[in-house]
Each structure stands twice: as structure tokens, then as C-alpha cells.
Amino acid sequence: MPGLEPTLLHYLLLAAALLVISLVGIIANRRNVLVLLMAVELVLLAANLNFVAFSVYYHDLSGQVMTAFVLATAATESAIGLALLILLFRRRGTIAVQTLDVLKG
């Protein structure tokens, strides 16, 4: 069916939706720090989807090269995030967001 071919706009909307979902995940989530980590990674995926979509649209490979770099940094980022989470869990015995309240003012 020709009318259902995905166009550039569809990909961009999907990426924007991913961005919104991750923002909602960050704002609405009060329970688990792990979910925050997932939400943050989702932002990178949204950007990646944009890169790939534009790369295909312009027939330019540099966008896809960027995607490879972004995936590598995303992996590094989650490694550091998880390491910090483990430190938090050792210290407090919980990874609830509400417990992050020692520092204020």
C-alpha cells in the first residue's frame, strides 16, 4: 500500500515521541533510580533515530558514523551510572529516588 510508506516525518515524530516519553519518565518517576537511567538512555536513542533518518534522507553517511559513536558513549555512560547506583545501594540499601536528600539548601 503506497500510502503507508514511512517518510522522514514519521521517523522524526517517533524520535520526538521517544524524547517526550523519557522526559515523562524522569519527571513522573519517584521510586526507582534505575528507571531514571533507562529514561536518560532513551534520549540518546531518540537522537540516534534522528541521525539515522536524516542520514538516509540526505544519502550522507556521516550521520550513521555519528550513531556508532553515540552508541559507544551511551554504553560508557550506563556503565558509570550503574557503578554509581551500586555505590548508592551499598551506602543506603535502597535505590529509591526519594532517599537522595542528604544535600539540600
Added chain:
Amino acid sequence: MTFSLIPFLPELTLLAALVLILLATTVSPSRDGTVAYGVTQLALWVAVALLWLTQARYIVNPRIVEGVVLRNSSTLLMQSAALIGLSLALLYGRASLIRQKLWQPETFLLFLCSTLGVVVVIGAYHFVPLYLGLELMALPLYAMVALRKDDAMSVEAGLKYFFLGALASGFMLYGISLIYGATGSLGLAAVGSLAMSGASHGLLLLGLFFLVSGLAFKLSAVPFHMWAPDVYRGAPTVVALFISTVPKLAAVVLLLRLMSGPLSPLLVYWQGMLAFLAVLSMIVGAVAAIAQTNLKRMLAYSTIGHMGYLLLGALVGTQDGFGAAVFYILTYVLSNLVAFGVLLSMNETSDESGATLSRGSDLEDFRGLYKRSPIRAALMTLAMLSLAGVPPLLGFYGKFAVIAAALMNGFIWLSVVAILTSVIAAYYYLRVIRLMFFSSPDEERASEFPCIGVVARVVLVLNGVALLVLGLFPSALLDLTVQALAWARVL
């Protein structure tokens, strides 16, 4: 055409030192950081020397290597500032690192890694090195903030910084992806040619909006500042010093490079965004700092305020404005190094459980400091007066240059806000001085000062005196920055 690695020698030196320390950590069982510290300092100074040896020829002939990396007078100036900044920070923080049991090779590994990221960002003229440099700069910082693994504050600050920072990088990347969509190329030059053309700029502006929010986070400008006080408070003081100086250089250069070069045709659009950030930062930085009882938190709000003044210089959008902003960041870095240097020489101790680390950085610890250590008190006074912008100290000329640039280009209201907030801010800087000179020492808190090395002491005093001497002859540094920018053409 052959590809030469010579323009990249400073970066390669840092990378070599990084690999060396990393290999040495895996091979040798020693947990002592002395060798790593030596290697780090050596690498930093070799990198500075190589910068000036190999890149002096780009001062008057700017060059874009392979369309990816920029080499000109302003990158030379800012990269040397970043390298020297780290060197001084580590020198001042040496005793403190040993006391906090952070004198390990890994600590220096993280510092070097982050600085390499800063150097890469300062030279980036393409979105790939720009993004990778920013991540290389930011990722070690998250770990550095949480370096004191058994301190609840340090870990919490690390986590907060990580989530907000990762979100900011994500935003920035999303912005870059939109800009890529608008231009079809990842080079900054393509952005410039699109901005010049009469085509619709909707996508570009949306991307710019995301990019500026990410940058505002790195600069800790309001409303993206929430992390700064917590991170400064929770992080080891050396790390707080580092975060407040070196990565800021990269963020400022990046902002000015985008605004002065590729995006200058879109002046009116980003001027509004920056004015919003600048006004809020100046106000929050001045007002919120008054309520603080901890010097590190107070300095965090002071940083926020300073970033407001810097943005004021940047948003003017003329060569004077950019010059004023670069001069401002240099004066800010020099003053902040002294303030944190004195703070690092105070006795920061943990309580029994190691849970909180309060002593030595509370304002109360400075009560009557003059009677206990006149030199510390004098240096802190110089730093506070310079940050407050009192003539004839260096900080005054930074503020003067920024406000003058804004006034001459017709930003009357913004200048009025800047002057009013700097008067309010002077109150809390002067309060520190009052505590040091006109209060008697609190016997309970008066513990012995820690032993810090002779070199660190001498350099710290010289750094403090430099605030005064450079303030008496401000044209030396001001002319240098203005000339560097004039030669740089593309910032």
C-alpha cells in the same frame, strides 16, 4: 596530501600519559599516586610547551585541520589555560587528596581524561569531536564527584550530577541531530552557510534551542543550575575546584564559537535565549548565596552569578563582547583558583563514621582566621574582593569589560541588572572577609592547619598576588585576549 599529526601533539601527549598511568595501574600493585601525579604534571607542562612550539604559527594564520579541528590563537590561549588550570588545581589539592585517601593513580587518570576532553572540545570544529570531547570531559567528572566512595554526600552528589549531566548531554545530542537534519552535514561550516542563506531556519533554531540548554547546563546557568551547589558541596574540594574552572573554559569557548562564527547571522534569535539565562543567573547567583552557611555552596552560587555576567558579554554579539567574555572567564578562573586554594589548605576532616565532611568548608571555620593564619586570610580576602569585583583587583576589570561592552551596544536594562546584582553579591563576599578579620576564633573549631608543600604555598601566594598585580595593570591580560580574538577570526 599527507596527513600530519603535528597539530595534535598536545592532545597526544595527554593521551600517552593516560595510557601510561592506566598500564602502570594494571601492572604494578602499588596504590600510591605519587608517580601518577608526577606523570600528570609532566604531561600537562609538556603539552603546554608543545602547544606553543607547534601551534605558534597558527596564531596569525588560523587553520582548520581536515575540516574537523580548529587551530588558532584563541584555541591556543584557552587550551593552555585549561592545562595550566588543572596543573594548579592538582598542586593546590595535593595535600587535601592525601588527607582524604584519594592519593591513587585512578584519581589522576580521571582528571587527565576530563582535561583531554576539554582540550578536544576547545579545538573542535565539527560535531563529532565536539560531542565526543564533551562526553570525554563529562563522564570522568561523574566518577570524580563520587570519588569518596564511603561518603554519603559524595555518592549522592555524583548520582545527581550524573543524571542531570547525562540528560543535558542527551539534549545537546538531540539538538545536534536536528542541526544535522537542517544542514545535512556535521561540520560547523555547513551551519554557517545555512544560516547565511535565506532558507527557513525552523529546524536549525529548534536544534539550537536544545544545544543552548545543554550548554547552559555545563555553564551552570539558571534554570539549569540545580546540580551546582549539591555537587560543589558533596564532591572532594579539588574536584569542585576543577569543575568550577576547567570544564567551564570548554563550555564558554564552545558557546562563543557557535555564536561568533556559524550562527552569527541568527543573532536576534539566540540573543533572547542568552539574555533570559543571563538575567536569571545573575539574580539567583546573588540572592541565593546570601543564605548559605557553607563556603563551597556559596562559591557554587557565586559561579552561577559569574556565568550570568559572562553570558551578558557573549550575548552582545560583537567582537568586544566576545573579547570581554573570554577575559571574564580568565579572571574568574584565576580568582576561583585562589579561593579554592585557600579552602584546600584548611583542615577538612571527616567525622568518625566518615559520613559527613563538614569542617573546614563551613563559613564558621573562617571565623577569626586572620589571628590564626594571616596569610590565608589575606589570600582569601584578595580572592573574595576579586570575585566581588572591587577595584583595583582583576575581577573588577572582568566585570567592567563585560558591562562596558553591553552598555555600548545598547543593553541598558541588562547592564542595570548586572550592576545591581553585583552590589548584592558583594555583600556575601564581604561577609567572609568580616568573619575572618573582625570575629574572634572559635576555639572548638580551631584545629591545626594541615601541612601543605612549599611549592604549593609559593604558587598560591603568587596566584593571589597576580590578582592584584594584573588588576593594577589590567591591559596586559585584556590586550592579550582581545588580540587573540582579533587574530582568531573564527573563535
